[in-house]
Structure formats: structure tokens, C-alpha cells
Amino acid sequence: MGAYVVRRLATLPLLLLGISAVSFALLSVAPGDPAEIVLHQRNPGQMPSPAAVTAMRAELGLDAPLPAQYVRWMSRALAGDMGRSYVTEQPVAAQLARRTVPTVVLTVAALGLALVLAVPMGILSARRRGGAGDAIVRLAALVGSAAPSYALAFGLIILFAVKLSWLPAVGYGSAAQMVLPAIALSLAPMAQLTRLIRASVLDVLGQDYIRTARAKGLSEQMVVMKHALRNALLPAIGATGVILAHLLGGAVIIETIFTWPGLGQLIVGAALTRDYPVVQGFVTYLAVIVLLANLATDIALRVADPRLRYERVGV
Amino acid sequence: MTMTAERVGVRLPRRPAIAEPRRRGRWHALLREPGTALGLILVVSLLLAGLVAPWSPLADPTEINLRERLRSPSPEHLLGTDHMGRDTFSRLVHGARATLLAAAATLVLSMTIAVTVGLLSGYYGGWPDTALMWVVDLLLAFPSLILALAVAGALGPGLLNVLLAVGAVWWVGHARIIRGITLGEREMAYVTAARASGASDRRIILRHIAPNILGPIVVLASLDIGWIILGIAGLSFLGLGAQPPTPEWGAMLSDARPHLQTAPHLILLPGAAIFLAVLGFNLLGDGLRDLLDPRIRRLAR
Numbered sequence: 001m002g003a004y005v006v007r008r009l010a011t012l013p014l015l016l017l018g019i020s021a022v023s024f025a026l027l028s029v030a031p032g033d034p035a036e037i038v039l040h041q042r043n044p045g046q047m048p049s050p051a052a053v054t055a056m057r058a059e060l061g062l063d064a065p066l067p068a069q070y071v072r073w074m075s076r077a078l079a080g081d082m083g084r085s086y087v088t089e090q091p092v093a094a095q096l097a098r099r100t101v102p103t104v105v106l107t108v109a110a111l112g113l114a115l116v117l118a119v120p121m122g123i124l125s126a127r128r129r130g131g132a133g134d135a136i137v138r139l140a141a142l143v144g145s146a147a148p149s150y151a152l153a154f155g156l157i158i159l160f161a162v163k164l165s166w167l168p169a170v171g172y173g174s175a176a177q178m179v180l181p182a183i184a185l186s187l188a189p190m191a192q193l194t195r196l197i198r199a200s201v202l203d204v205l206g207q208d209y210i211r212t213a214r215a216k217g218l219s220e221q222m223v224v225m226k227h228a229l230r231n232a233l234l235p236a237i238g239a240t241g242v243i244l245a246h247l248l249g250g251a252v253i254i255e256t257i258f259t260w261p262g263l264g265q266l267i268v269g270a271a272l273t274r275d276y277p278v279v280q281g282f283v284t285y286l287a288v289i290v291l292l293a294n295l296a297t298d299i300a301l302r303v304a305d306p307r308l309r310y311e312r313v314g315v
Numbered sequence: 316m317t318m319t320a321e322r323v324g325v326r327l328p329r330r331p332a333i334a335e336p337r338r339r340g341r342w343h344a345l346l347r348e349p350g351t352a353l354g355l356i357l358v359v360s361l362l363l364a365g366l367v368a369p370w371s372p373l374a375d376p377t378e379i380n381l382r383e384r385l386r387s388p389s390p391e392h393l394l395g396t397d398h399m400g401r402d403t404f405s406r407l408v409h410g411a412r413a414t415l416l417a418a419a420a421t422l423v424l425s426m427t428i429a430v431t432v433g434l435l436s437g438y439y440g441g442w443p444d445t446a447l448m449w450v451v452d453l454l455l456a457f458p459s460l461i462l463a464l465a466v467a468g469a470l471g472p473g474l475l476n477v478l479l480a481v482g483a484v485w486w487v488g489h490a491r492i493i494r495g496i497t498l499g500e501r502e503m504a505y506v507t508a509a510r511a512s513g514a515s516d517r518r519i520i521l522r523h524i525a526p527n528i529l530g531p532i533v534v535l536a537s538l539d540i541g542w543i544i545l546g547i548a549g550l551s552f553l554g555l556g557a558q559p560p561t562p563e564w565g566a567m568l569s570d571a572r573p574h575l576q577t578a579p580h581l582i583l584l585p586g587a588a589i590f591l592a593v594l595g596f597n598l599l600g601d602g603l604r605d606l607l608d609p610r611i612r613r614l615a616r
Contacts, residue, residue, distance in 0.1 A: 018453050023465065030469035142350075146594035148545055150552050150568060151586025158579045241456065249460030253549055267461065268553050271468025279465050290456050 004302070008295050019287040020077075020280075024070050027276045035062060037274050038086045073280075082281035087273050092281035095266060102172060103262030106255070107247045109178055110185035114243075118190050119233075122197025127224065129202065137194060144191030149250050153184035153257045170259045181258040185250050189243045196239055201232040234305050240297040244290065348605075354598025361592050365412040374402035376409040376562040397567070397581055398574055399560075406562040407588050413563040414592065417478045417556075418543045424482030425543075426489065426536055433493025434528075438501055438520055448494070454487040460546055467555045474547075474563065477556040481546050489535050496531055500524050530607040538600035541593040548589050564589050 035056035039048035048056075057063050061072060073083070082092040125137035160180060161169035171177045204210065205228055213227045214220075248264075255264035263282065270278035302308045346352050379399045386396040395403050432451075436444040454462070466480035500506065501524070509523050550556045551565030559566065564585040571581035 015453060015456075018450075019457070022453075026466065027469050031471060142594070142597070146541060146590055146597050148548060148586060148589045148593070150549060150565075151582070151589060154568070154572075154575065154579075154582045154586065158575065158582070162576055162579070245456075245458040249458040252461060252464060253553065256553060267464060271464050272472070272554055274468060274471070276469075279468055283461075283465055286461060287457065290458070294456055 118193035126201035351602030357595025373405035429486035429489035437497025
């Protein structure tokens with residue numbers, strides 16, 4: 001186990017190097033001169049003079065060859081300096097740090113909500129396969145996976161904030177303000193998890209050891225809770241990475257709608273204004289989070305499923 | 316050989332005598348499933364709307380009439396008008412066209428990359444395979460919507476750039492699945508037979524393996540359209556995709572935002588249109604998957 005963790009940790013820097021290099025190259029070949037973009041941001045409406053553009057290119061270090069730019073960016077990033085935003089001129093690292101907490105709060109709330117509903121719904125659906133409960137759960141999962149979160153978010157705002165005035169529509173700070181965005185964000189992963197858990201409970205309930213458990217006279221409750229559930233939840237744990245990707249991608253849109261001051265709002269603003277240092281820093285930062293989350297998932301799977309510890313999990 | 320055909324799930328075109336009767340039976344089974352039938356109805360109506368939109372007698376979706384702003388539904392404007400006095404129903408129908416064209420282009424782009432990478436990687440193996448799969452794993456770990464957002468941001472706003480961005484990040488998962496299937500096909504007796512009779516690698520890939528993995532590709536594609544529609548409309552909603560005055564559902568949603576309190580239907584209608592389109596393609600995709608390829612469920616995890 002220890003050796004496994006060390007081996008996985010050793011590949012992390014390599015993966016990070018890859019992601020940051022790709023995003024760096026992408027932004028560098030993008031159309032438009034960043035120096036002109038910066039000058040436009042600072043003096044809107046004015047055509048920057050060629051001399052000013054040249055000076056700005058030198059100031060931003062854009063006159064160096066691309067690999068040199070990347071090496072300089074990387075060595076600064078390792079020291080915690082990810083450059084400054086073209087638009088606000090604030091340090092990127094500080095902006096990322098400040099916006100992490102709201103996004104974590106929102107995604108954790110949404111994930112919690114999704115799990116609390118998806119696990120019982122998935123189990124119920126599988127146990128009453130073909131029945132009315134199963135039909136309702138499957139319909140809900142189908143609707144949930146096709147509904148665009150942004151339309152759902154507006155539906156929630158219209159119903160609960162405009163018509164009923166029960167909850168605030170936007171803003172950040174109080175628990176009440178978190179309810180609507182968390183619900184809107186949780187729907188897609190909830191649908192996905194429900195389908196997954198239903199399928200894996202069905203799969204497990206057909207196994208020999210479940211028949212054995214029933215044959216020795218255990219109550220159905222005992223069979224499901226003690227024997228089936230633990231194995232049935234393994235695929236759900238394994239899907240954490242996918243679910244996390246879903247949540248973070250959804251957060252981009254949900255945060256924009258609810259003016260939630262998180263990372264999603266930051267990246268949308270940066271993408272729209274072509275604020276390259278922020279986009280670059282965000283992509284690299286997110287890569288760290290995602291890779292660590294995947295590592296944590298794999299470790300959790302190995303803890304929960306002893307079979308994995310004995311075989312090498314290949315490609 | 317029987318086992319092979321079972322495993323492939325799709326009958327080879329060279330054996331019509333066996334394939335025909337069974338296949339017709341299966342297509343009937345497809346339509347008997349109420350969900351799939353509903354999906355087919357939704358998709359066909361969407362296609363029809365998108366197809367006839369430019370020649371329909373509907374009002375011009377971009378014609379601004381400020382005296383007719385935010386009108387309620389009336390015989391003249393079936394679903395009312397938006398904040399610029401444009402006919403909402405006409406914009407929705409024309410939006411179907413924009414959505415379908417963008418989704419189709421994205422699908423072709425991402426599937427072309429996925430099939431090329433998957434086939435070559437699975438067939439040849441070796442270090443190119445290792446390298447490609449390394450890239451795939453790297454990209455798979457990343458939230459694709461955010462990656463598409465970064466790419467679209469770098470390219471600048473516009474529907475074309477959004478579909479390039481989505482296409483550029485969407486192929487990775489499929490490449491992995493197609494590689495897995497190709498890996499299995501490569502060991503099949505028919506490939507050995509083709510090689511024994513002197514066929515080149517190129518011929519084996521294009522004439523023997525490619526037709527056999529067509530079923531899974533169709534299924535993957537049909538399951539994918541819904542996601543692509545959601546992604547493109549989402550990026551358009553954020554302001555990166557279709558620019559005004561183009562009638563596009565995601566852009567319509569964001570246009571209607573300031574009028575949330577006075578005209579909520581302007582938000583709910585394009586939202587419902589996106590939902591029905593995605594639902595239709597998802598239902599049809601599920602049906603096609605059950606019909607064509609039971610293997611996918613296993614490989615797609």
C-alpha cells in the first residue's frame with residue numbers, strides 16, 4: 001500500500017508538467033497578441049501605439065522564445081508566483097486561493113445532497129426492480145441527466161425566489177443563499193449516481209454469495225445492508241473522479257448564475273476577457289486538485305476492496 | 316464463428332441471409348420500447364424543425380421591433396416576443412437548426428479524432444499506443460467543460476470556436492473505448508485470416524476492423540449528442556458561443572436573464588427546448604445501445 005502511494009505520487013509531477021505545458025502552448029498559439037489585449041484592457045477604446053505594444057511585450061516577457069517563457073513561468077509557479085491578471089493586475093495565486101473556499105463549500109454541499117438521495121433511491125430502485133418505485137426513480141434519473149443545470153437553476157430562482165419569496169436568488173454568505181445553487185448543481189451527479197448504484201446493486205444481488213446469505217436464513221434487510229451494499233458501493237467510489245469533474249464543470253455555470261464568488265466565476269470572466277495568466281493558472285491549479293482527487297479515490301478503493309491490493313491494476 | 320458474431324453484436328453485411336430476418340425483428344423491438352419511441356419522436360421533430368426553419372413562414376428570428384417588446388403569447392406571436400420584440404417561437408425553431416448543426420459538426424470532429432486514435436492505438440500497440448493513452452488519461456482526468464471553456468476563451472467568442480473547443484476535448488473517452496474494442500478485434504480469427512491471405516495493415520484496418528466496430532461507434536455517437544448539445548448551449552449561455560442576434564438556445568437563455576421577473580417564460584422556453592432535445596437523443600441512444608451493442612455498457616464503465 002505504501003509503495004503504491006509513493007509510486008502514484010511520483011507520477012504526479014510528470015502529469016502536471018504535461019497539463020501545464022499543453023495549456024501554455026494552447027494559449028500561446030491562440031489568435032491575438034496578449035500585449036494588445038492588456039493595453040486594450042487598460043485604455044479601452046484607444047488603439048495602442050506600436051511602441052507601447054513592443055514595450056508591453058517586453059514587460060510581459062513575451063519577446064522570449066516559447067520554451068523559455070514556459071520555463072520561466074514554471075519556475076515562478078513552483079515558488080507560488082503565477083503571475084498577475086491582465087485585467088485586475090492582482091496576483092493570480094491570491095485570486096485562486098481566495099476563490100477556492102466558496103467552490104469547495106458549494107461542491108461538497110451538492111455532492112452530499114446527491115449522495116444522500118442517490119444511494120437510497122438506487123437501492124430502492126434495484127430491490128423493487130420493475131415495480132412502480134423503480135419506474136419513478138428511473139424516470140427521475142432520466143430527467144435529471146437530460147436537464148440543463150442552467151435552465152434548472154433559473155426554474156428554481158423563478159419558483160422559490162420570485163414567486164414564493166422563500167429563498168434569496170443570488171449572493172454568498174448565508175446558509176439560505178446556498179440552498180438553490182446546491183440543489184441546481186447536485187441534480188446531474190445525483191442522476192448519474194442513482195443509475196450507477198441501481199446497476200451495481202442489481203449486479204451484486206445476482207451473485208452467489210447473496211444467494212448463500214439468503215439461504216442461511218438472513219433477513220432481506222441484513223442481506224442488502226450487510227452483504228450487498230458494501231460491494232455495490234465500490235463502483236460509486238470508483239466514479240468519484242467522474243462525478244467531481246461533473247461537479248466542477250457544473251459549478252462554472254451555476255456560480256455564474258448565482259453570483260457565487262468561486263473559481264467557476266473567475267474562469268468564466270477570465271475566458272471572456274482573454275485573461276491568459278488567470279486561465280493558465282486556473283487550469284494548472286485544477287489539474288493538481290483533479291489528480292490528487294483521483295489518487296485519493298484509488299487509495300479509498302483499495303482500502304474498501306481488498307481484492308485490488310493483490311492484483312496490479314493495469315490499464 | 317457463431318460466437319464471434321454474438322460477441323460483435325452486429326451482423327456483418329456479407330451475410331444478409333442470416334442477418335435480415337433477425338435484424339428486422341430487432342428494429343421492431345426498438346420501437347416497442349416506449350422510451351425509445353418517444354426519443355425517436357423528439358429527435359425527428361427536432362430534425363424537421365431544424366430542416367424547414369429557413370423556408371418556414373415564421374417571422375424573421377432576427378427582426379427587431381422595439382414597439383412589440385416582451386409581448387405575451389398571441390395569435391400573431393405564438394409564444395410572445397423577447398426583449399427586442401423578436402418572435403420567440405421563430406427563434407426557438409431556428410435555434411434547433413443552430414443547435415443541430417453545431418452538435419453534428421462537433422460530433423464529426425470528435426469522432427474522427429477518436430476513431431483515428433483508437434484504431435491506430437489499438438491495432439499497432441507499442442510505444443505510440445502508450446504515449447497516446449497517456450495523453451488520453453491526462454485529458455480524461457480533467458473536467459471537459461472547463462477544458463472546452465479554456466480553449467474557447469483562447470480562440471475567442473463564436474459558435475465555430477465553441478464547437479472546435481468542444482470537439483477538441485470530447486474525443487478522449489471514445490478513443491479509449493474504440494482502442495479497447497480494436498484490441499479485441501485484432502485477435503479475432505477473421506483478422507488472422509485476412510493477414511494470412513496477404514492483406515496489408517492498412518487494408519485490415521479499413522476493410523476488416525473498421526466495419527466491425529461501426530456498431531459501437533454509432534452507439535457512442537448517439538449517446539453523445541445529448542452531452543454535446545448541453546455543452547455547446549452551456550458555453551453559449553456563458554457568452555462564448557453564438558453571438559447576438561443569432562437565434563441559439565443557450566444565447567437566448569442568457570439574453571432573457573435580465574427579464575427573469577417580468578418574463579420568466581423567455582428563460583423557461585429555451586431551457587425546455589434544450590431539455591427535450593437532450594432527452595430525445597439520450598432515449599434514442601439508450602435504445603440503440605441495447606439493440607446494437609451490449610458490449611458498450613461494459614467498456615464504457
